[in-house]
Amino acid sequence: MKKQxxxxxxxxxxxxxAVSPFGIAQAQTNMVVAANKAQAITFDQLVKEMDKxxxxxxxxxxxxxxxxxxxxxxQKAKTWDNTIKGEWREEISDGKRVQHVIxxxxxxxxxxxxxxxxxxxxTIGTYDNEINKTKRELQRxxxxxxxxxxxxxxxxxxxxxxxxxxxxxxxxxxxxGKPHHYQDHLWIDKETGLLLKxxxxxxxxxAFSYTVDKVDFQPVFDEKTFEVSIPAGVEQxxxxxxxxxxxxxxxxxxxxxxxxxxxDDYGIEGNWQLLKMLEAQKRVYSPTPRAEAFVIMxxxxxxxxxxxxxxxxxxxxxxxxxxxxxxxxxxFLKQLVGDQASQYKVEAKVEQGGGGAIFEDYDYGFVTAxxxxxxxxxxxxxxxxxxxxxxxxxxxxxx
Numbered sequence: 001m002k003k004q005x006x007x008x009x010x011x012x013x014x015x016x017x018a019v020s021p022f023g024i025a026q027a028q029t030n031m032v033v034a035a036n037k038a039q040a041i042t043f044d045q046l047v048k049e050m051d052k053x054x055x056x057x058x059x060x061x062x063x064x065x066x067x068x069x070x071x072x073x074x075q076k077a078k079t080w081d082n083t084i085k086g087e088w089r090e091e092i093s094d095g096k097r098v099q100h101v102i103x104x105x106x107x108x109x110x111x112x113x114x115x116x117x118x119x120x121x122x123t124i125g126t127y128d129n130e131i132n133k134t135k136r137e138l139q140r141x142x143x144x145x146x147x148x149x150x151x152x153x154x155x156x157x158x159x160x161x162x163x164x165x166x167x168x169x170x171x172x173x174x175x176x177g178k179p180h181h182y183q184d185h186l187w188i189d190k191e192t193g194l195l196l197k198x199x200x201x202x203x204x205x206x207a208f209s210y211t212v213d214k215v216d217f218q219p220v221f222d223e224k225t226f227e228v229s230i231p232a233g234v235e236q237x238x239x240x241x242x243x244x245x246x247x248x249x250x251x252x253x254x255x256x257x258x259x260x261x262x263x264d265d266y267g268i269e270g271n272w273q274l275l276k277m278l279e280a281q282k283r284v285y286s287p288t289p290r291a292e293a294f295v296i297m298x299x300x301x302x303x304x305x306x307x308x309x310x311x312x313x314x315x316x317x318x319x320x321x322x323x324x325x326x327x328x329x330x331x332f333l334k335q336l337v338g339d340q341a342s343q344y345k346v347e348a349k350v351e352q353g354g355g356g357a358i359f360e361d362y363d364y365g366f367v368t369a370x371x372x373x374x375x376x377x378x379x380x381x382x383x384x385x386x387x388x389x390x391x392x393x394x395x396x397x398x399x
């Protein structure tokens with residue numbers, strides 16, 4: 001099965017006349033207009049101020065450039081954000097392919113031009129407003145690498161002829177004995193709270209940049225902008241009812257994943273199906289890995305096989321106490337199987353498990369205590385508990 005990705009739709013002709021003149025050339029000209037003033041407020045004060053900002057409707061065009069050993073990748077995005085009324089639309093282009101997603105009233109359509117598309121119910125959440133994304137990114141700045149030194153400053157500046165807060169996070173860490181220096185710069189519109197620009201460097205080399213090229217606050221959207229449909233010429237595929245049922249069940253067990261709006265469908269070796277759910281605010285580019293939920297089904301039986309949640313905010317370096325792990329796992333077992341939990345016997349030995357994600361040169365590790373329960377007959381269940389006592393996954397084991 002080919003990968004299907006939720007992304008968004010081009011309606012530029014409907015809206016370009018409404019876009020304010022924040023063109024690329026002007027953005028470059030005004031990028032560093034007026035040197036930063038003396039520090040205006042503390043970071044904590046900024047967070048409190050931004051928390052007061054209310055979501056608004058907007059149309060924005062952005063550019064994101066990322067650099068790696070494989071080369072430089074640039075993406076252009078157009079976003080029609082009317083999420084205050086439950087509507088959104090986005091178009092992403094990397095110069096080779098264009099992907100689209102449209103959402104309205106609990107329905108989502110996603111497709112790739114010249115490829116495949118689908119329409120389904122948004123059972124696992126909705127797209128988030130751009131202002132809320134900024135608030136979440138500020139909270140992420142508080143997350144630091146283990147044993148690192150962090151300094152965050154806030155100064156007033158000008159960008160796109162607007163007053164902004166220029167936030168700078170400097171972080172020094174040692175990874176495998178080698179020094180690493182990170183700088184994260186964010187320019188946030190003082191009036192609305194919209195993130196207008198972001199750059200991230202690692203050891204003085206730029207890793208990525210994100211820039212708003214055009215923005216129109218409070219636009220008048222055409223009524224056809226948010227029509228949930230697949231255009232003619234695009235092959236339509238659907239997620240099976242079995243998949244939708246499993247995703248809904250996983251969301252109920254792990255409520256945090258309700259904020260994950262996108263999921264991709266993969267076919268992998270061994271006739272398994274892997275669903276990966278990504279955070280709704282994934283388009284605000286961040287120097288930290290995104291939280292992900294992996295839901296694995298056996299496509300031969302349509303039965304759930306494994307769930308694993310990975311959140312960079314939950315990096316754990318040691319195991320929870322064995323007693324705590326067994327207590328937490330036993331409580332979760334009852335959620336899974338109800339009154340049948342009494343028919344399961346816990347194995348004496350608690351194994352060490354986990355996973356991780358790699359960003360730059362740092363390995364975000366997720367160490368877990370894996371507690372296995374077995375019934376007299378049938379499959380066992382292994383439940384993973386992290387350092388903080390959170391259930392971060394489970395899987396069914398052989399009989």
